[in-house]
Amino acid sequence: MAYDTAEQLEAFRLETRKWLEANCPPSMRTPMPDDEIVWGGRNATFKNPESKLWLDRMGEKGWTSPQWPKEYGGGGLNREEARVLEQELRRIKARPPLFSFGLWMFGPALLEFGNHEQKLRFIPDILKGKIRWCQGYSEPGAGSDLAGLQTRCEDKGDHYLINGQKVWTSYADKADWIFCLVRTDTSTKHEGISFILFDMKSPGVEARPIQLISGESPFCETFFTDVKVPKDQLVGRVNGGWEIAKRLLQFERSSISAGGFGGTGGSGILGPDDYAKQHIGTDESGRLLDGDLRGRITDHKMYVKAFSLTVQRQTEQAKAGQAVGHTASILKYAAAKMNQDRHELLIEALGTEGLGWEGEGFDKNAKKVTRQWLRSKGNSIEGGTSEINLNVIAKRVLGLKDHQ
Amino acid sequence: MSFILTEDQEMLRETAMAFAQGELPISHLRALRDSGANGDDPASRKKLAELGFFGVIIPDEPGGETFGLTGLGQILEAQGRTLAATPLMQTALIAASALQLGGTPAQKAEWLPKIAAGEATFALALDESAHFSPYAVATEAERDGKGFTLNGLKKYVPDGHYADVFIVAARTFGEAGDRHGISLFLVPRGAKGVTVEALKTVDSHGAAHISFDDVHVTDAALLGPADEGADILDPVLDRAAIGMAAEMLGSAQAAFDMTLDYLNNRKQFGQLIGSFQSLQHRAAKMFVELEMTRSCVAAALDAADAGKPDLAELASLAKAKAGELVHMVSNDCVQMHGGIGMTDAAEPGFYMKRARVQEALYGSASWHRDRYAKLNGF
Numbered sequence: 001m002a003y004d005t006a007e008q009l010e011a012f013r014l015e016t017r018k019w020l021e022a023n024c025p026p027s028m029r030t031p032m033p034d035d036e037i038v039w040g041g042r043n044a045t046f047k048n049p050e051s052k053l054w055l056d057r058m059g060e061k062g063w064t065s066p067q068w069p070k071e072y073g074g075g076g077l078n079r080e081e082a083r084v085l086e087q088e089l090r091r092i093k094a095r096p097p098l099f100s101f102g103l104w105m106f107g108p109a110l111l112e113f114g115n116h117e118q119k120l121r122f123i124p125d126i127l128k129g130k131i132r133w134c135q136g137y138s139e140p141g142a143g144s145d146l147a148g149l150q151t152r153c154e155d156k157g158d159h160y161l162i163n164g165q166k167v168w169t170s171y172a173d174k175a176d177w178i179f180c181l182v183r184t185d186t187s188t189k190h191e192g193i194s195f196i197l198f199d200m201k202s203p204g205v206e207a208r209p210i211q212l213i214s215g216e217s218p219f220c221e222t223f224f225t226d227v228k229v230p231k232d233q234l235v236g237r238v239n240g241g242w243e244i245a246k247r248l249l250q251f252e253r254s255s256i257s258a259g260g261f262g263g264t265g266g267s268g269i270l271g272p273d274d275y276a277k278q279h280i281g282t283d284e285s286g287r288l289l290d291g292d293l294r295g296r297i298t299d300h301k302m303y304v305k306a307f308s309l310t311v312q313r314q315t316e317q318a319k320a321g322q323a324v325g326h327t328a329s330i331l332k333y334a335a336a337k338m339n340q341d342r343h344e345l346l347i348e349a350l351g352t353e354g355l356g357w358e359g360e361g362f363d364k365n366a367k368k369v370t371r372q373w374l375r376s377k378g379n380s381i382e383g384g385t386s387e388i389n390l391n392v393i394a395k396r397v398l399g400l401k402d403h404q
Numbered sequence: 405m406s407f408i409l410t411e412d413q414e415m416l417r418e419t420a421m422a423f424a425q426g427e428l429p430i431s432h433l434r435a436l437r438d439s440g441a442n443g444d445d446p447a448s449r450k451k452l453a454e455l456g457f458f459g460v461i462i463p464d465e466p467g468g469e470t471f472g473l474t475g476l477g478q479i480l481e482a483q484g485r486t487l488a489a490t491p492l493m494q495t496a497l498i499a500a501s502a503l504q505l506g507g508t509p510a511q512k513a514e515w516l517p518k519i520a521a522g523e524a525t526f527a528l529a530l531d532e533s534a535h536f537s538p539y540a541v542a543t544e545a546e547r548d549g550k551g552f553t554l555n556g557l558k559k560y561v562p563d564g565h566y567a568d569v570f571i572v573a574a575r576t577f578g579e580a581g582d583r584h585g586i587s588l589f590l591v592p593r594g595a596k597g598v599t600v601e602a603l604k605t606v607d608s609h610g611a612a613h614i615s616f617d618d619v620h621v622t623d624a625a626l627l628g629p630a631d632e633g634a635d636i637l638d639p640v641l642d643r644a645a646i647g648m649a650a651e652m653l654g655s656a657q658a659a660f661d662m663t664l665d666y667l668n669n670r671k672q673f674g675q676l677i678g679s680f681q682s683l684q685h686r687a688a689k690m691f692v693e694l695e696m697t698r699s700c701v702a703a704a705l706d707a708a709d710a711g712k713p714d715l716a717e718l719a720s721l722a723k724a725k726a727g728e729l730v731h732m733v734s735n736d737c738v739q740m741h742g743g744i745g746m747t748d749a750a751e752p753g754f755y756m757k758r759a760r761v762q763e764a765l766y767g768s769a770s771w772h773r774d775r776y777a778k779l780n781g782f
Contacts, residue, residue, distance in 0.1 A: 273782040288782050295770075298777040302721055309699035313407040320408050330692055393691055394684035398664055403679045 013084045017091075023057045024094050025050035032095045039099050040129025042176050051095070058097040059128035065103050068111065073124035079319070101170070102126035102133040104255040106179045109248040113195070113236045122197070134200070135252075136166040136180030136222060137245070143168075144388050146181075147190045147242060151224065153182035160196065160234065162204075162227040168382070172207035172220035175200055179248075185239050195241035197233045204228075214374035215357075252383050253328035268365045269372075272297050272345035279351050293348065300341050307334050326396050333389040336379040343373035407702050413475045419455065420482035427451060428488035430751050433608055436489065442602060442610035443489035444566040453522025458496045462504070462520045472709040473497075473643060477650035477701065484654025487758045489609040491525045494563040497647045498640055499526035502571055506588065506628030506636035515569075515590075527567035528644075529558035529591075529614050530637075536767045538573075538641055539583050539634065543616065545574035551622040552576070554589065554597075557615045562765060564612030565602040568593055572616065576631050583634045588627040595619050607758040642719035645766040646704040649719075649726035652762045653694075653701050656730040659737040659755040660690055666741055683740065690733055697725045717779045720772035727762070727769035734759040 027050045036048050038055055046052040058064050061075060066082045068074025077085065107126045110119060125131040142149040151164025162182055172178070177199055185192030200207070204227040209217035236244050270278075273288070276297060281289050288294035314327050346369050347354035354370055356362030380386040394400045409417065428448060436445055452458060457479050460471040476497055483490055500519050503512055518524040532542055543556025554574050564570070570591045578585030591598065597619035603611045628636035664687060667678030677683055704722035707715045734756040738745035745752040763769065 273777075273780065277782055282782070286778070286781065288777075294777055294782065295773060297782070298773045298780075301780060302724060302773070302776060303696070305721055306696040306700050306725055309703045310696050313699040313702060316407045322408075330695055333688075334692055334696065387685070390685045390688040391681075393688035398684075398687055398691060400664075400667060400678040400684050400687065401676050403675055 009080055009084065012081055013088065016085055016088050019061075020088055020092060020094065023054075024092060025053055027051075028054045028095045028097075029093050030095075031093075036095075037099050038097065038129065039132055039171070039174070041132025041174065042130070043174070044129065044132070051097075054095070055097045055129050062127055064098050064100075064127050064129065065107065068107070068123065068127065072111075072119050073127045098129045100126065100129060100132070101135055102131065105135065105248055105251045106133050108251045109179075109244055110235065112247065113244045117232070118197075118235060131176045132171070132174060134169050134172045134175035134178050135248075136169055136172075136178045138168040139165060140167050144385050146245070147193065149181055149183060149193065151180070151182045152186075153184050153194060153196060153229075155184070155238075156228075159231060160229045162196070162198070162224045162229060164224050166222040166224075167210075167219075169207065169220045169222040170218055172200070172222045173209050175207075178205075178222075179235075181241055181245050184241075190242045191239055193241040193245065194238050195235045195244040196229060197235065198227065198229045202227050202229070212375065213377070214371045216371065216375065249384060250328045253332040253389075269346075269369060270365075272300065272342065272349045275346060275349035275354075279349060279353065293345075297345055297349075300338075300345055303334075303338055303341070307331075307338055310334070326392055329384070329389040329392040330397075332384060333386050333393070336386055339379050340376050343369070343376040347373045406706055407699070409474070409478070413471055413478060416460070416471055416475050417478035417482070420457070420479040421485070423451075423455060424482040424486045424488055428483065428490075429486050430754055433487050433489060433754065437608035442565060442604060443563075443608060444610065445489060448488070449491060449522055449525070452490055452492065456520075457492060458522045459500075459520030460496065461500050462516050472705075473646065474702075474705040474709050477647060477705040480647050480651040481654035481657075481701075484651035484656075484762075485658040487607070487655060487754055491563050491567070493644065493647055493651070494528060494567065495519055495524070495526045498528050498644050499569075499571060501643050502528075502588065502627060502636055502640045505639060506633075508624075510624070511590065511627065524569060525563060525567045526569050526571060527561050527563040527612075528640075529561045529564065529570045529572045531559050531561075532557060533559065536764070536771055538637060539586065540580050541573045541575050541586050542580040543572065543574040545576050545587055545589060547576070548620065551620060551625065552587075552589065554591070554616040554619040554621065557613065559613050560603065560605075560611045561614050562609070562611050564600060564614050565610050570598075570614065571627060573633060573637060574616075585631050586633040586637065587630045588633040588636060589621055589625045590627050591616070591619060591621055591625065595621070605761065607754075607761040609758070609761065639715070641766060642715055643708055645719045645723040645772070646701070646708055648762055648766050649697075649701050649704065649722035652726035652730040652759070653697055655755055655759060655762065656694060656697070656726070656733040659730075659733045659752065659759075660687075660694060662751065662755075663687070663690075663733075663737045663740050670742075677740075686736060686740075690736065693725075693729050693732065697722075697729045700725045717776060720767075720776040720779070723767055724769040724772040724776065727772070730755075730759040731763060731769075 027048055036051055038046065038051050040055065062068065062070065062073050063075045063085065066075035066077040066085050070076030103126060107123060110122060137146060139149050139151060151162065151166065154161045177197060180196050180198065182194055182196050183192055184194040204225040206223045207220040210219050210221060211217050276288050276290065276293060283289060311331065317323060350366055350369060353363060353366045356367050356370060358367065436443060460476045460479065461473060463470050479492060483492065496519065500516065503515055515524060530538060532540065543554065543558065545552040545554050554572060556574065570593065572589045572591050573586055574589060575585055576587040593600065597617045599615045601613040603613060605611050667683060667687060668676060670677045700722045704718040707718045737752040738756055741750060741752050744750050
C-alpha cells in the first residue's frame, strides 16, 4: 500500500493506536523482568500468561516482524508504516513480544535465499514464535576461521546424512530446529559449504550445555551422529552456503550491535557514575572524589553517546540511499568495546560490593553486575571476534591488501 | 536530528572541498610559512569573500535563511583537510555569531554586511593564561563616565596579528573566575593603547599577544549586556568548539587518507606495509573513531542550528572526540610514514603541528570531558 498523503499515514497511526490500546495487555506495558522474556518454541513457558496473549496477538498480525511479506505471514508494512508502529509501541512502552534468532538472523536470510516452499513452511512459525531456532556455525576447530568447518554432510540419494560437532550453539538445548553450516565438498574450502535446516529432535542430535565463567550456560556443544535430513531442507544451492552464512553474520552483527549488547544492562542496574557517586562520593561541587575514575567514566559515556549517534546517522544514511559498507563490523567492534568498558567500570565503581558471587551479603543487582561483567568478556569473541571485525574493516572498507 | 545535508549545503560542501584542494593546498601553507607571512594571507581572503564564505551564517535580511552552522561546518571541515589558514573561524563564525546573538541594531548594521563581504576581520581576545578558562578574565574595564577604560593582556589570540577588530572579554564586576561580571567590547585594532605582539606559532598560522593599556572605548563598544557578557560568550564558545571540531574532523580525515595511501604503496620485506596486520588493525581502529567523531560533529552542528537544549553537551562531546581523534591520527600519520614522516619535506608533520593548536583552542579534550561530566551530574 502506498501512502500518497500524510493523512493516510495518520489514519494508519490512529488505527494502530486503537488496536494496540485494545490488544496490548496492561502488564505488557511495564518494564520486563529478565525471567519474563519470551523465546517461544514448542516448549515455551510463560511465567506471565499475558505475555502469551501478547505474542499470539502480535504474531497473528505478523507484527513480530512488521516489514516481512504478508504472503508468509509477515506484517507487510512499508517502511513508513513500520516506523509508525514502532513509535506507537514505544508510546505505550510495550514489551517486545518475542526474542528470537529466527526473527533476527535466520528469517531475513531465508527470505533472501530460500525457495517459496521453504519460506511458506518456516517463516509463519518464526513470526508466531512456534518454533525456536538455534545457529550451528562454530566448531571446535573452526571459530574465527569459520570456513574451516568439518561437519560432514553426505548425499545419500533420497536424504542427507550429517556427522560432526558444533560448539557455542546458543540455547541448542532449548531450540526446536537448527540452521546449520555443513561441509558438502572436502576438496575446497569456502565453496564446499552448504546451509541446511533440521529438527533438533532428529535421531542422532545431542546438545550438552557448557558452563561459562559467569556461571550461566547459554551455549552448548552439539553433536550429530548419522542425522538423516530430507533433501528439501537444504537452502540455496549445494556448496553455495558460504554466501548465505556471510549474509547471516551481518544480520547477527547488526542485531547484536543495534542493542549495544543490551546497553543499559536491564532492570535495576544503574550506571557506573551512579554507583561511583554512591560508593565513593562527591565533593561540594558535585564532582566524583576519584578524579581518575571520573575521567574514565566520562570517556565511556562519551563513547556510548557517539555510538548511538553513529547508529542513528547510519540508519538515516541508509534510508537516504547513502549506505556505508560493512557498518555491521564497525558497530559490532565498537559495541563489544563499549559493553566491556561499561562492565569494568561498573565493578570498579561498586568496589568489593561488585565482587560477590552468590548468597546473602551482597546486593541482588550488584551480583547481577558481577555475572554480566564476566559474560561481557564474550562480546569481543562471539559473532566474529573484534580482531576478525578489524580485519573486515581493514580489507573490505579500507581496501588494504593481503600478504603476498 | 538530521544527519543528511540539504542540497544547498551539499553544494556548498563540494565547492569548499574543491576550493581547499585547488587553491589552498598544504603547499600553499608551506609557501606562506617560508615567505614569513605567518598565516596572514590577504589574497586568499579575497577569494573566500568572492565565494561568499564569510557570510554563510548571516542572512541577507534579518530573519532570512542561511546555510546555518552546518553549512559553515562543511567549509571548516574542508579547510581542515588542507590546514588552510583563514579568518573564517574567528570572523565568519565567532564574530558573526556574537554580533547576531548580542549586537545592538547599530552594531549589526555596521558590521554584519562588512563581515559577509569579507571587508572586516575579527579576533576574539579572551584567554589570559596558557590554558582555556573562559571565566578567568582579569582584564579590567572600568567605567570612566564617558564609557570604559580597558587594561589587561590577552594571550595567543588566533588571527590577532592581522584582525581589524577585537572582541575583548573584560571584567566590569567581580573577580577572575566569576561568570558574572564579564562584558564584551568591540575594540578597533588602531585604538590608542592597543599593542599587538605577533607570534610565530608551531602550526605556521600565527597568533598574537595583545595588551590593552588605558584603552578608552565608548558605551557603543559594549557588545551584549554589561556584566552578563557570559550569556553571549557561552553559546559563542560552544559554536566555536563545534566549528573547530568540524575543522579537526577534516584534518584527521586527510591525515588518515594520506596514511592509508602510504600503507598501500610503501613496501618492506617485499610486502606492502599495509598488508601487515598490526598496521591494518591500527588503521581500522582509526577508521572506527573517525566514523564515531563524524556522527558527533554532525549532531552538534545540527543542535546549534535547531537551537537544541543539549547544545553544550554535544559541543563538549564533539570537541573532545575530535581532539582525541586528531591527536591519535596525526601521531600515527607520522609513525606510519616512518623516517619520511619526520622530514619537513613531507606533510605529516604539518598535520601534527596544527593538530596541537586545534586541540588547545576553545577548550582541550580534558576541559570538555570535565564539563561533560558536570553536565551529566558527576
